Amino acid sequence: MNEVKRFLKFTFFSISAGLIQFLSFTILNEFTSLPYWFCYLSALVLSVLWNFTLNRKFTFKSASNIPKAMFLVFCYYLVFTPFSTLFGQFLVNHKVNEYIVTIMNMIINFITEFLFQRYVVFKNSIDSNK
DSSP states (O other): OHHHHHHHHHHHHHHHHHHHHHHHHHHHHHHSOOOHHHHHHHHHHHHHHHHHHHIIIIISOOOSOHHHHHHHHHHHHHHHHHHHHHHHHHHHHTTOOHHHHHHHHHHHHHHHHHHHIIIIISTTTTTOOO
16 A cells, blocks of 8 residues: 555656646747757756655665765656657657647656666665655
8 A cells, every 4th residue: 555655656746747747848949949859958957856855855865975866867858858858859850739749758767767766776775755
């Protein structure tokens, strides 16, 4: 039952991070002439900072080494970000709606980030900060 609660918390915080990402992407996309990749990347960074902070403290309740945890999340995004940014730009260049591409990237990010944080980043430190 703890894992179900943990997943639901992660989902809730991811939805809030998703709103931050989607709103910041929309503002940049609609009110600037910046390319898709820049709008997406800026919004993603804001979302990641929000999501990491809340999930470390409330979902995984980790008291582990914060710089190490941040580095591991950074490593995840070293793979995810270039792939999602370049593939997203490719799809947008081929006339796929930028909002559909952004939502698709957010769903992929949600699933893979939960698994990575649960089984890599906070694997040995879950509930160490009760």
